[in-house]
Amino acid sequence: MEKTVNQKAWFLVLPVLVLVAFSAVIPLMTVVNYSVQDTFGQNQFFWAGLEWFEEMLRSDRMWDALGRQLMFSGIILAIEIPLGIFVALNMPKSGFWASFCLVLMSLPLLIPWNVVGTIWQIFGRVDIGLLGYTLDALGVNYNYTQDTIAAWITIIVMDVWHWTSLVALLAYAGLKSIPDAYYQAAKIDQASRWKVFRYIELPKMMGVLMIAILLRFMDSFMIYTEPFVVTGGGPGNATTLLSIDLVKMALGQFDLGPAAAFSLMYFLVILLISWVFYTVMVNLDKKGM
Amino acid sequence: MTDTTSAPGATSLPGDVTASGSAVKTRKFPRPKGSAIVMGLYLLFLLLPIYWLLNMSLKTNTEILNEFTLWPRNLTLANYATILTDPAWYMGYVNSLIYVVMNTAISLAVALPAAYAFSRYHFMGDKHLFFWLLTNRMAPPAVFALPFFQLYSSVGLFDTHIAVALAHCLFNVPLAVWILEGFMRGVPKEIDETAYIDGYSFGAFFVKIFMPLIASGIGVAAFFCFMFSWVELLLSRTLTTVDAKPIAAIMTRTQGASGIDWGVLAAAGILTIVPGALVIYFVRNYIAKGFALGRV
Incomplete structure (x- = not known):
């Protein structure tokens, strides 16, 4: 659509600007403020320059949390994206069963995040949970509060359970937009099922898949509530992801300086990924027109 | 849109148009x-x-x-009875509902005109602003938890519903702007121009003509604002203690002296799923679009 230049449109965006500035810029400036100051309590602050940033960059704590975070995001992407595409390919095309699947698949997406945690906390318990009980009965030694591997598997399966449907729904939307003529052409050429997927479905899904990948990466990168409810970051620090560590530091220990420096570096990473996301979106919009 | 078969000149159309039309139906994406x-x-x-x-x-x-x-x-049904008769429990639901509804109303009210501006006009800094909004949707709540706590404490809004509603605007306003913009770009601009020629003022046009046209978009945006505010816990828990405590935070207090009251915890969990489950059927075709910020 052709847009006209109109500077008065600023008046229409002004309320958003004011509101988001109040809820984003002011708090962020507080963080910037803390990140360059030190305190002895009683609200007495003095300039600390970049000390906190240097300290954080040198501390193993942040790098460990970042490592765990990247591992977590990497694993869930590696599972959810292929699984989501696979589910989308198997979804009914239209009619009652399509609606039926859509409704049931959306259900986990709409559950409050701490309830998701609670569901899996219960589900995995050896004494009262179906999963834990079954595994125990099969002779598997499974205890997600004590064992690192079990804790990791639990939070990964939980995330797959929670979010794979989103990938599937997006891929499904991409699949539905493919014109039938493409399939007819493939049929005439006697293309195999794999070739149809590789040369028709996958390229046509690429745009929405990029959105799915970026959304899942962003959201898993700042995940807090679900693993916190299930494992509390434990055993030890085994499942302490970035957000969990940050909240521990800021609200638990009240280490304002380091936490603020941590926050800003965290935010810069997010900013970078947002930029990639934005570019993808804009390109997609251009193609759509 | 036009029905070619009833048009007088339709007989001159090549016959294979309709033939291929019926062949199309035989094979959609193969399962x-x-x-x-x-x-x-x-x-x-x-x-x-x-x-x-x-x-x-x-x-x-x-x-x-x-x-x-x-x-x-x-x-x-004793577990449900416990929740629905004890104010300490059911007020959690009431608190959650109050701030969620407030947040949805605020988000939509400010996002509607902004989304219209983004979908119709170029103006100085529009792309930067649009991108900046997106970064707020992506901002980790953990980064904002402490500053929000201090900001709302210092202005005397701590432990009020409006504090949580405003805090959730951080990600819901950008979300609403993006979703609404996605729907609005689908409405042809000729409609705006015709309305202005017919003498509508901007306000009258927007409310009487434009908003009904994107009613489904408004519904979807409202649903997603509601949902994201409903599922969020970190900020709402940080900003409240007693008066505005959300149900999600109350749930964590089922640990008593005699251990956890599992039945009540499970019942509380089920009750938090209900609002989403009730409306899910109506938004089923828009879930992907909403999560993808109006694109797809």
Whole structure:
């Protein structure tokens, strides 16, 4: 659509600007403020320059949390994206069963995040949970509060359970937009099922898949509530992801300086990924027109 | 849109147009064999944990802890009764609902004109602003928890519903702007121009003509604002202590002296799923679009 230049449109965006500035810029400036100051309590602050940033960059704590975070995001992407595409390919095309699947698949997406945690906390318990009980009965030694591997598997399966449907729904939307003529052409050429997927479905899904990948990466990168409810970051620090560590530091220990420096570096990473996301979106919009 | 068969000149159309039209229906995207089984297994995987929660919420604590039963032997609604009669419990739902509704109303009210501006006009800094909004949707709540706590404490809004509603605007306003912009770009600009020629003022046009046209978009945006505010816990828990405490935070307090009250915890969990489950059917075709910020 052709847009006209109109500077008065600023008046229409002004309320958003004011509101988001109040809820984003002011708090962020507080963080910037803390990140360059030190305190002895009683609200007495003095300039600390970049000390906190240097300290954080040198501390193993942040790098460990970042490592765990990247591992977590990497694993869930590696599972959810292929699984989501696979589910989308198997979804009914239209009619009652399509609606039926859509409704049931959306259900986990709409559950409050701490309830998701609670569901899996219960589900995995050896004494009262179906999963834990079954595994125990099969002779598997499974205890997600004590064992690192079990804790990791639990939070990964939980995330797959929670979010794979989103990938599937997006891929499904991409699949539905493919014109039938493409399939007819493939049929005439006697293309195999794999070739149809590789040369028709996958390229046509690429745009929405990029959105799915970026959304899942962003959201898993700042995940807090679900693993916190299930494992509390434990055993030890085994499942302490970035957000969990940050909240521990800021609200638990009240280490304002380091936490603020941590926050800003965290935010810069997010900013970078947002930029990639934005570019993808804009390109997609251009193609759509 | 125009029905070619009833048009006088339609007979001169090549016959194969309609023929290919019917052939199209025979083959849409082909589904692999055994797809029903795959879907069945996937849905089973999704529903089992939810079923387990429901199952527990209908049992007594004795049954939960002492017997392992796949369905409740002594069906009881006592857990739900506990929640619905104790103000400490049900006020959590009321608090959550109050700030969620406030947040949805604020988000939509400011996002509607802004989304219109983004979808119709170029103006100085529009792209930067649009991008900046996106970064706020992506901002980790953990980064904002402490500054929000201090900001709202210092202005005397701590532990009020409006504090949480405003805090959730951080990600819901950008979300609403992006979703609404996605819907608005689908409305032809000629409609705006015609309305202005007909003498409508901007306000009258926007409310009387434009908003009904994107009614489904407004519905979807409202749904997603509601949902994201409803599921968020970190900020709402940080900003409240007693008066505005959300149900999600109250749930974590089921640990008593005698251990956790599993039945009540499960019942509370089930009740938080209800609002989403009630409207899910109406938004089923828009879920992907909403999560993808109006694109797809």
